[in-house]
Amino acid sequence: MTTATAIIDISTLVTNDPSLGEGPLGLLQNAAVVIDGDRIVWVGESSKAPATDNQVDAGGRALLPGFVDSHSHLVFAGDRTAEFNARMSGRPYSAGGIRTTVAATRAASDQDLEENVARYVREARRQGTTTLEIKSGYGLTSQDEARSLEVASAFTDEVTYLGAHVVPPEFADDPAAYVDLVTGPMLDLCAPHARWIDVFCEQGAFDGDQARTILTAGAQRGLTPRVHANQLTQGPGVQLAVELGAASADHCTHLSDADVDALAQGDTVATLLPGAEFSTRSRYPDARRLLDAGVTVALSPDCNPGSSFTSSMSFCVALAVREMGMTPDEAVWAATAGGARALRRTDVGRVAPGARADLTLLDAPSPVHLAYRPGVPLAAAVWHGGTLV
Secondary structure, eight states, rough: TTTOOOEEEEEEEOOSSSTTTTTTTBBBEEEEEETTTTEEEEEEEEEGGGOOEEEEEEEEEEEEEOOOOOOOOOOOOOOOOOHHHHHHHHOOOOOGGGGHHHHHHHHHHHHHHHHHHHHHHOOOOOOEEEEEEEEEEOOSSSSHHHHHHHHHHHHSSSEEEESSSOOGGGTTTTTTHHHHHHHHHHHHHHGGGEEEEEESSSSSSBBBHHHHHHHHHHTTTOEEEEOOOOOOOSSSSSHHHHHHTSSSSEESSSSSEEEEHHHHHHHHEEEEHHHHHHHHHHHOOOOHHHTTOOEEEEEEEOTTTTOOOOHHHHHHHHHHHHHHHOOOOOOOOIIIIHHHHHHTSSSSSSTTTTSSSEEEEEESTTTTTHHTTTTTEEEEEEEEEEEOO
């Protein structure tokens, strides 16, 4: 295996493959991983690792799959510090603040937007995130949404058309006309650049009927639905997501028993975004309730300039454990394999032969330290597609 690299002396390896190790995380102790090109080719005990020309000594530290972030809003310009400051001083969060970012994004050059995305992708990668979904949604004109998707496409294949983020000011008196735009000329321009379609189904954004119309139109153009669902209030978003076969229902903060049952019976992943609750002083989602019902749960930082300006998956793991009833193992799984499920990917979120060589080495002996040491930058090394970044 002359071109391969062996990572040896791993104290705890998270494979997320129960056939390779212990429990749902498929934990292996004193392990090694061999990568060749952009793929993992061997996993097992460190003492049994095949000979390779290149070797990396993990030094008794933990290795896990790179984090899979299935929900981000990185194509934007401007700053909402003043809004955050006001909110922390007593003003509640509402969907309307998005329009501030829309104005700044429309005014920004392509280069400005590209440099912003590059900055936040680098920031996330340094912290162990190797797969990122990126949405549009701060352009809200056909041209600005299309260019947002083109910018996102330079950084990821997981690109989401979110023309239905909010109704822009110029359509405030005629939201039906904006739905027609989102499902017509805007969709025509945007569909070639996206894999997914999303809608913010919420009071102050789009109601259930509008969301169904938008998602159905996208599906007819080959885009798979995702839904911003039940973030601020109970509403139709979660059940609509399940009905339409959406890959994920994201936020899931305010759920009825019927919502939980629908998620448990379908294959729509509940993606929880605790950074948004942290940054808006809102009630956290009840992950324990979902997990106990058999729902598949993912975690994401929801990086955006208004309600969750963090790219730190480890911070969200700590919040999920402290505030949402998850065990450390469940939170680690949700931040890796759960995110992969939410993107319908089988090549990421796990450490097994044939998977992408997306790996995060922690400066800690166990992945439990992600919750045990909140706020500490624990990513000691990150491989993305087999390349040390």
